[in-house]
Every structure is written in C-alpha cells, then in structure tokens.
Amino acid sequence: MTITVQPRLTTAELVARGPFDLDASARFLAAFTPAARPGAAAEEGVLRMAFPVEGSWEHAGALIRRRTPGPDVGSGAPVEVSVQGAGSSADVAIGQVRRILSLDVDGSGFEDVARGDPVVGALARRYPGLRPVQFHSPYEAACWTIVGNGRPMSQAARIKQRIAERHGVEVDVAGVPLASFPAPEVLAVLDGELGLPVQKVERLHAVARAARDGLLDAGWLRSLEPDEALERLQRLPGVGPFSAQLILIRGAGHPDVFPLDEPRVHERMREAYRLPEATPAELDRLARRWRPYRSWVAVLLRARHA
Template sequence: MWEERVKIDPPYDFDRVLDRLSMDPLHHVTMAEREVSIPMRDGDKKPFVVKVKALGTKDAPEFLVSGSTNREAALKETMRIFQWDTSLLDVQTHFRSSNIAGIFQEHDGTPLVLEFGLYECLMKCIIHQQLNLKFAHTLTERFVHTFGEHVDGVWFYPLPEKVAALDYSDLRELQFSGRKSEYVIDTSKLIAEGKINLEELKDQPDEVILKELVKIRGVGPWTVQNLLLFGLGRPNLFPVADIGIQNAMKKHFGLDRKPTLEEMQELSREWDPYLSYASLYLWRSIE
C-alpha cells in the first residue's frame, strides 16, 4: 500500500468536484470523508483502485492519494483526471471582468475534472446522446453493472473487447434503442480491432480528432466535443448545440428564448481561450 500527499496551487474547490462527481451513480464518492475512489487499469488492463481524499481547503488545497500498486502511473493519471497542474487562478483572472463574471465568482475554484478513461468517456457520451440526464445515468449504470467489473466497491466499465463481443440484443434487453446498441458495440469493435486508437489520438489537435471520430457511425460533433472536453480536458471548447448551455445562457442573460447560434458566438467572444471553463461554469449554474 502506498500513500502520497499532494499540494497544489489555489484556488481549487474539491468539495464542488465531489458534488459534481456524485451526480453520476457509478462514481464511488464519500462526501462526509471528502473522498473519491478512482477505477484504473495497469498495463495488462488489470483493474485497481486509487483513493483521493481532500485534506486542505479551497485556498490551501492538499490531498492524500493512496493505492495498492502502480504508484507512479497512478499518480500521473490522478494529476491528469483532476487537472492539478492547471492554474485556475489564470482562469478566474480572465473572467473577472467578463459578462459571466458573477457565475465565475460563485463557482470560484471549480476545476475541469475529466472522466476516468477515454473509452469510458466515449461510451458515456454515446449512451447519453439525446436522453434526459436521469435516464442517461440509468442506462449507463445498467450497462456497467451488467458487463463491467466490481473491484473493492468500485465499478469499472467493461473493456472494449468485451463489449465488441456482445450481440445488439444484449443491450436491447437493457432498454437501449436499436441504433444506440449498434453505435456502442460497433464503436467498441473498431477500438478492440485497433482501427481506432484513442491513445494515439489524444495528442492530436482538436480538429484532427474531430475529423477522425465523426467517421464513426453514431459519433457526431456533440459527442466528439464532449470527449475533447471531459475526456482530454481541452481548454477552449464551446458546444453550442448543447441544450444545457443554451438554457444557462438564456437564464444568465435574461433572454425570453434560447439564444441563437450568432448570439452565442457573440456573447462568448471574450471567453476565449477558456471556453471549456465557461461551458462548465454555465452548466454548473443551472445544475
């Protein structure tokens, strides 16, 4: 068993992180202990769990990271997931005099936390397409509980090889639509067969990743933008087609209807180069 104390630059509000993570029923979050358990896999794809516990405050953030194996790789992955090497002070300063300054003041220190794996993120994005959030979580939970693994109290998404071997009817039994069943299984087959390599794609520019992934049946710009944002932590994405962002802007700017594309582009002009943080904070403002 290993433990590592990690101090990072403020501000960083881990309690808000836990609050958002707890919205997903698959996440193992203990609010009272200020702790979350992260599912990881080693080089041989064997599952193991890493625990992250908050010790400090928003203005003096410190964490205890612990696990049973793979110390160096686990710490590196934890840093990536929680974006501990990204300065939120720069982000807050950028938005201090912006047209959404009030939202940033209210959610000061909220980081862009990533999904726990790229394949997991892609599957979640596909499953969540065109569903209300409650049923999307229910469907994803059924998927993971039926085909995934349960290790030390933590749920792991199934590997792409396992999903690739399923029949469409296996997902239909869980109330997946016919097309969504095809999208999930066929995409997993492409990944399992090496025709799509997410690890190689992750270092490519946003435009290259978008161009490559939209070739996959059932993967459109919305899905890729969410992968870029919550899978890779790209800082300057603004998914204008997202209904949540449209509703948040309608509320914040006092509009009597959802903003048009042109209005969204105009209102968001000053948010560059941190459009992803604006997107996150707008979501948080109505959650």
C-alpha cells in the first residue's frame, strides 16, 4: 500500500560547469526504458522524479526547472531544483539530483575531447548539452539489473514500475503523482508479493542489505579505483561484469569508465570508427582518447541508436 508524502519544499540552484541542456535530459529520460512509467513524456523546461534518498532512504520528489526561458546549452546554464518530502535529508536529495543529471561533474573539458575526436565531435553536435541521466542511485541500478537479467527490457521496466507502485511511496511532484521505488528496508522483507522467481527475490534481498549497509553508496563507489569498485560490486549475487559496470557508470554516475562488457557500445564504436574487427581490448585502448569522459561518450553512442 502506498502513502503520499506531504509537501515540504527545499529549493536550490544547480549550475552546470560545461554545456548542459535540461530539455535534452528530459528527452533522454523519457526514452530510457528502465525509467519507463505511465504517461512519461518530455516536458519543455521541466523534469520530475521521485526516489528514496541515499542513506536515510526517506522518499523525495524533485521538480527541476530551467531558470531562463528557452534552451541554454552553454556553460553555467542554471536550473532550479525544488525537493519535497525528504525531511532532514533534503540537502542529500539535492545532491542526488545533481548526480542524476551528471551536474556533479565538471564538463568544461568535454568540448576539448570532442574537438580531438571526429566521432565524439559528431555526437556532441547531434546531442548538444546532453549529459547522461543516471539511475536514482546504485541501489536502484542494482535492482534493475536483477529484475532485468534474462528478460526483455520493456518487460523488466513494467515489473520495476509495478514494484514501485505496489510497494513504494507515491510522491506528488507539482501535481503529478510519481511512484518512488521501495526503500531497502521494505524491499528486504518482500517475498512472494514481488511476483518474481525465488532466486531473483533472494538477490534483491541481498541488494537491499548491501544498500542498507552502505555498500552501494554512490560517493564511496566513486572514491574507489574503478577496478576495485567493480570487483566489490561483483560480490553481490547475480551481479556479473556487465551489471557491475552498469551500477558503477549509470548508478554511481562515474564519468570515466569504459564499459568493457557492453556489446552494444562496442558495436556502435566499430561502426562509427569503421573498425569492424576491433576487439573489446582494442576498443578500450581507442576510448582512452575520451578521458576523462569515457562513460559519457559511451552513453552518447548508445543514445545515437535509441
């Protein structure tokens, strides 16, 4: 049974370092299958989301709006974030929004990378101001991998949304009700109600315990060397190399990890660079020219074929 979080607004301004376009983020999220929800659509100048806040796991709603009319992809483009329902965790929730939109990363050097690589330059021109929009947290990214393994993405998205609606919390975000995914302590005790195979339920319980114990904290994961973070993530049952990379890149928002186990990115690279026989190791070496934005470029390559 869901409950409605009572409004309690905390507002802050987020300023991008480097190009950023909120409308591009909204369009990206609307087309991002794991974020699928009924009636989801890009709304000009506005983005809404609801999520459990890392650490306290209080539920929050966030309304993100442009501060200036019309699209602005230039450096310093400001957005206003109004967070409600997070209680004492409002500042953490605002920081979480900053990470979700990749505004916690200094993107001012991305144009230099684009100028130095014709493929990246073409992507930057095609998607001006687009930064990766992340999962709400590594916890939600890990749950997505468990739910989605072995299923079509569209089916997994419906299951994840159903779990949020039945077992999460409904947050009214400026007149739009959104289902926030259940907090770890809730997920950890759900069993048959999830409607999933026993093995997947057990793996979700393990993810919930890891999140509760701080082992999926985004800041902590990003403080580690990527290889160490990936190795630790793979200690979770059901999390292999592909899933670990997804959690680190799209959950914790690490900006500079090349997805060695992401075949679709490799296919896009081979096509874009006209290297049909390139091995993953060769593509990894090629991607070093994208540093320190290897994750960002990989996401743009995927977006090109979304």
